Amino acid sequence: MSGEEKRPSSDVLGKPGGLYDSVHMTRRQANWMAMAAIALLVAVTALVVIFGRSGFTVSFDPNGGTDVAPCQVQYGDTVPAPDPPTREGYAFTGWYRDDNGSEPWDMAADTVTDSLTLYAGWEKTS
Amino acid sequence: MTGYFKRKAEEYRTLDQADKRRFWVDGLLNNALYILMAAFIIFTAVVNKNFLSASSIANVVILAAASLPMALGIGGCIVLTGTDLSGGRVFGLTAAMAAAFLQNRMATKLIFERLPSTTGPWIFAVLVLVMLVGAIIGLVNGFFVAKFSLHPFIVTLATQLITYGVILMFFQINGNGGGPISNVAQEFKNVVSGPVIKIASKNVSIPWYVIYAFLLVIVMWFVWNKTTFGKNMFAVGSNAEAARVSGVNVFKTTVMVHTLAGALYGFAGFVEAARLGSITASTGLNNECDAIAACVIGGVSFVGGTGNIGGIVVGVFVLRIIFVALNMLGINPNLQFIIKGAIILAACSLDMRKYLVRK
Numbered sequence: 001m002s003g004e005e006k007r008p009s010s011d012v013l014g015k016p017g018g019l020y021d022s023v024h025m026t027r028r029q030a031n032w033m034a035m036a037a038i039a040l041l042v043a044v045t046a047l048v049v050i051f052g053r054s055g056f057t058v059s060f061d062p063n064g065g066t067d068v069a070p071c072q073v074q075y076g077d078t079v080p081a082p083d084p085p086t087r088e089g090y091a092f093t094g095w096y097r098d099d100n101g102s103e104p105w106d107m108a109a110d111t112v113t114d115s116l117t118l119y120a121g122w123e124k125t126s
Numbered sequence: 127m128t129g130y131f132k133r134k135a136e137e138y139r140t141l142d143q144a145d146k147r148r149f150w151v152d153g154l155l156n157n158a159l160y161i162l163m164a165a166f167i168i169f170t171a172v173v174n175k176n177f178l179s180a181s182s183i184a185n186v187v188i189l190a191a192a193s194l195p196m197a198l199g200i201g202g203c204i205v206l207t208g209t210d211l212s213g214g215r216v217f218g219l220t221a222a223m224a225a226a227f228l229q230n231r232m233a234t235k236l237i238f239e240r241l242p243s244t245t246g247p248w249i250f251a252v253l254v255l256v257m258l259v260g261a262i263i264g265l266v267n268g269f270f271v272a273k274f275s276l277h278p279f280i281v282t283l284a285t286q287l288i289t290y291g292v293i294l295m296f297f298q299i300n301g302n303g304g305g306p307i308s309n310v311a312q313e314f315k316n317v318v319s320g321p322v323i324k325i326a327s328k329n330v331s332i333p334w335y336v337i338y339a340f341l342l343v344i345v346m347w348f349v350w351n352k353t354t355f356g357k358n359m360f361a362v363g364s365n366a367e368a369a370r371v372s373g374v375n376v377f378k379t380t381v382m383v384h385t386l387a388g389a390l391y392g393f394a395g396f397v398e399a400a401r402l403g404s405i406t407a408s409t410g411l412n413n414e415c416d417a418i419a420a421c422v423i424g425g426v427s428f429v430g431g432t433g434n435i436g437g438i439v440v441g442v443f444v445l446r447i448i449f450v451a452l453n454m455l456g457i458n459p460n461l462q463f464i465i466k467g468a469i470i471l472a473a474c475s476l477d478m479r480k481y482l483v484r485k
Binding site for chain 2: 020023025027030031033034035036037038040041042044045048049052053054055056074075076113114
């Protein structure tokens with residue numbers, strides 16, 4: 001680049017066309033604008049990630065018993081055991097991944113990786 | 127490839143101090159969104175191991191396929207230095223129409239009682255119908271933009287409101303009272319959102335509309351790059367006056383771009399009806415913002431006359447990856463709008479800076 005072609009760093013840019021047709025700003029201003037927008041994006045994302053993690057919803061399907069309220073669990077945490085539901089003529093056997101009670105959910109060891117529904121298991125007593 | 131980098135390195139060495147700094151600042155700012163996204167992906171993958179699993183990647187592809195048609199449509203409007211704010215509502219209207227026309231005939235609550243049974247020809251007829259409805263709204267947009275040189279922001283804002291009114295009335299048909307339109311016929315679901323590839327061991331199932339979106343990308347690539355219409359579109363976008371002087375029919379091109387966009391929203395709505403199976407009056411709200419953001423991220427600039435189909439596909443994927451990642455982090459879905467807004471602001475600022483500096 002020769003001496004005549006080189007522009008000073010505060011040169012006025014502008015008239016790129018389209019929606020930006022009426023824009024006039026220096027290179028320094030354009031850089032500031034871009035960096036301000038990036039800073040806003042990073043700040044907003046960081047705030048949302050830090051304070052907005054409501055976690056995954058764990059719903060409980062009583063499978064014929066009394067209702068159990070759903071709860072919010074963070075990724076990698078175990079599900080806090082709710083008060084067990086009751087059902088006339090049945091005994092509660094625990095929570096299961098499927099509604100016919102073949103895949104048990106271990107409240108102490110199994111961790112949450114996504115929103116899920118747990119189904120109550122029942123054993124006939126009378 | 128090595129020759130290219132060697133030449134670039136030679137060029138770089140000849141620059142003086144100020145230009146070297148510019149080189150780095152330009153490079154960093156022009157790619158800032160991709161750099162930030164890479165950091166965000168790594169962060170998410172560290173926090174949630176499932177993010178890079180096969181089912182999560184398939185989920186990104188599926189969501190991207192669902193939002194591609196709208197972005198491909200709106201891309202043309204942005205190439206013309208315009209935009210289309212009516213997209214989301216057209217999408218909602220056509221989704222509601224497709225759902226209503228293709229309800230399970232056996233259902234107890236029907237929007238339209240006397241319709242043919244939901245066989246192949248009728249499903250195809252509904253597809254043509256909803257694309258036609260979208261195209262007509264697009265035609266209105268295009269006509270007012272091209273004929274009276276009204277700014278697309280104004281025209282499409284007006285049609286957005288008009289379309290929303292039509293949507294609200296549509297949900298009142300046959301005593302529906304604004305409730306959701308559900309009970310979509312299984313035959314319709316089978317051909318649109320039914321699985322085409324299934325890997326049970328990995329919990330992955332790819333629906334048909336991913337294939338349709340892929341075909342649509344090929345068709346749109348052909349339209350943009352290989353047809354006179356596509357070339358005229360770029361000519362009008364970069365300089366309408368110059369295009370007019372060199373014999374391009376600016377009116378016809380503008381109207382056609384908006385009409386094509388409308389037809390693509392219709393297609394997207396058709397897919398959405400099968401995908402969700404239940405459409406409400408708020409379906410499609412703000413969808414055009416996602417599509418616009420995807421286009422701008424993908425390099426379809428508001429400066430006009432620039433952009434390509436590949437960029438739009440990349441932009442759609444970038445946006446979907448971010449939203450799947452937010453979901454995987456367990457972020458409240460309501461907060462995603464805040465990030466969406468910040469992404470649009472950042473993408474447009476970076477885009478404007480890029481074209482200001484290039485001059």
